[in-house]
Amino acid sequence: MMQIVLGVRYGAMANPETLAYFVSQLPSGTTWAAFGIGRHEFPVLAQAFLLGGHVRVGMEDNIHIRHGELCRDNAQLVERAVSLLDHLGGAPASPAEARGILGLAA
Secondary structure, rough: EEEEOOOOOOOOOHHHHHHHHHOOOOOOOOEEEEEEOOHHHHHHHHHHOOOOOEEEOOOOOOOEEEEEEEOOHHHEEEEEEEEHHHHOOOOOOOOOHHHHHOOOOO
């Protein structure tokens, strides 16, 4: 599992071109996910999904649900991520599916 992190100060820029380039450099068959820091969290989530990757969200990366509004908890970020994925034609993995993707025992 490879995690691509975008938007970190002095790190890789959080834009579609950077993510597409990083994904193009992964070995064939690599399971990967991407996430953005701060205000980049949801744009990178959408880009990762559209490029065929997995996604994640969490308050360790972003404490705002929208500009100027602090999130209540991780659940609120997950709800927004699920809604965004739904609008893009995707769905979250179930716990069992996530374990399978990561090769973890049930």
